[in-house]
Amino acid sequence: MTLSLPESPRFPSDEFDATLTASLLGVSYGLMAWTISFNYDASLLSLQSYAVDSIWGSATESVGSGTLGLLMNCPADCSATNADVQGSGIPILTARLQVGSSAAAGTYSVALSVDVT
Numbered sequence: 852m853t854l855s856l857p858e859s860p861r862f863p864s865d866e867f868d869a870t871l872t873a874s875l876l877g878v879s880y881g882l883m884a885w886t887i888s889f890n891y892d893a894s895l896l897s898l899q900s901y902a903v904d905s906i907w908g909s910a911t912e913s914v915g916s917g918t919l920g921l922l923m924n925c926p927a928d929c930s931a932t933n934a935d936v937q938g939s940g941i942p943i944l945t946a947r948l949q950v951g952s953s954a955a956a957g958t959y960s961v962a963l964s965v966d967v968t
Contacts, residue, residue: 852887852943852967862956866899866949871965874939881936883929886922888966889946893917895962896948904942906935919946 855870871889873882891898893916901919903910908927913920921944926936935941948963 852885852965854963854965856963861950863950863952863954866947869946869948869963871943871945872939873941873943875937875941876939879937880931881926881933882941883926883931883936884924885943886968887920887943888968889919889921889944890964890966891917891948892959892962895951895954895959897951899947899949901944901946903944906942 852871852873855872857867861867869889871887873885875882889898889901898914898919903921903923906926906928907923908925908929911922911924926933928935
């Protein structure tokens with residue numbers, strides 16, 4: 852999976868989108884299920900909203916301070932030949948985050964991460 856973030860600096864109170872996509876290359880079947888933990892440093896960022904792409908069915912979610920957990924068991928069209936879940940750039944979700952108003956300027960080594968299982 853690929854997490855895409857803005858390439859320019861973000862400042863206190865700025866909002867930005869983090870987009871997650873997946874790729875299945877060299878295979879003839881589609882992505883049928885996934886589990887992610889979208890983790891962020893709650894002292895620096897807050898999750899404003901998120902949307903799982905419409906190609907997917909209903910996700911089982913778990914939201915806590917600094918984490919969003921999602922379990923997907925099947926796309927909306929639950930067929931292994933579903934072209935929407937094959938190839939590269941398969942849309943997973945878009946999350947909108949806001950930089951905390953008291954976040955200090957600087958570089959942070961791990962302010963945002965995604966674990967995939």
